Amino acid sequence: MSMHYDEGKEKFIQAWGTLGSAWGINKAMGQIHALLLISEEALSTEEVMEELQISRGNANMNIRALIDWGIVSKAYKPGERKEYFTTGKDVLELARQVSRERRRREIEPVMRVLEEMQQVEGDTAEVAHFKTVTKDLEGFTKQVDGALDKFIRSDKNWFFQVLMRLMK
Amino acid sequence: MSMHYDEGKEKFIQAWGTLGSAWGINKAMGQIHALLLISEEALSTEEVMEELQISRGNANMNIRALIDWGIVSKAYKPGERKEYFTTGKDVLELARQVSRERRRREIEPVMRVLEEMQQVEGDTAEVAHFKTVTKDLEGFTKQVDGALDKFIRSDKNWFFQVLMRLMK
DNA sequence: TTTAACTTTCAGTAAATATTGAAAGTTAAA
DNA sequence: TTTAACTTTCAATATTTACTGAAAGTTAAA
Missing domain, CATH: 1.10.287 (Helix Hairpins)
Incomplete structure (x- = not known):
């Protein structure tokens, strides 16, 4: 009846991606959004690539699309040059x-x-x-x-x- | 500022198909639905094929899908063996x-x-x-x-x- | 400036989805 | 029954959409 975190996380990301495709948003976009939702910290492109096992181009394009939709925003970490991304939790x-x-x-x-x-x-x-x-x-x-x-x-x-x- | 019926019809069918794809319903399904909406008479598979220039298989499958969704229903014409299809206008x-x-x-x-x-x-x-x-x-x-x-x-x-x- | 860390683009490829058309299946009438 | 009008299925194909990865572009720091 219980479940490990990694399994739950995986299931949730999957489900959110599927919901995305049913609504004309693509799967990767939904998955990235799910990942950002459950992450307290802003994530870099690298981290998104790593977690979802997708290419740099794919990650970049879909993060852009999420920003276009106005549901993801950039976050800079002090002293860091890299871009990080978050989504509102509301x-x-x-x-x-x-x-x-x-x-x-x-x-x-x-x-x-x-x-x-x-x-x-x-x-x-x-x-x-x-x-x-x-x-x-x-x-x-x-x-x-x-x-x-x-x-x-x-x-x-x-x-x-x-x-x-x-x-x- | 005015428009011929055929042009309007075409535009409407196109728009309804596009809306369909944005909502995870496929284009042909949306177009068939549009066609049935604006047709007072029930239409046969042949007529749908002819109007939308699609194959028999395609017409048949998408009409089935619309029936599955519960938004299109069969109608038989007296003395005819062929199946006809309509959608509610409400x-x-x-x-x-x-x-x-x-x-x-x-x-x-x-x-x-x-x-x-x-x-x-x-x-x-x-x-x-x-x-x-x-x-x-x-x-x-x-x-x-x-x-x-x-x-x-x-x-x-x-x-x-x-x-x-x-x-x- | 130059360098190097980073981001974006995009041609090529892969995967998913939709479409065709002919064959198989079904069923009413002859 | 057989026939023929009709419907359904499905393997092959075409189309659309997504994804990759390497090259080009950008920009902060050295």
């Missing part, structure tokens, strides 16, 4: 950041396309149906987008209050 | 179904791993930190999972009320 803040990015990268482009669809011309039933469906999608997407925006801007208390109320 | 119901499946396929497995992590033994600071982080993730995941569950079981009114309240 899960809510992480969720917020991921929401922010996905909203920007995925929801917004699709919303723009859906809006455009109202410009389709023609008075056939086919066109009418097309516009109805895309308008519905647009309406729904807008609602979700608005809620997401609220979440992104909200503070901790607001979020947990909403969750609580939501679950009655 | 966007909220679609969202609910997708949430249900993702919850089952992704959230649940990761939650089980996170729970397991409390079984890690050892009294070092490292282990303590590991448990803290994974416990936080577990707590957050549980909350979201609960809210999702509520959403999945809820009706239309509840959902829009929540969204409204949420957006103040």
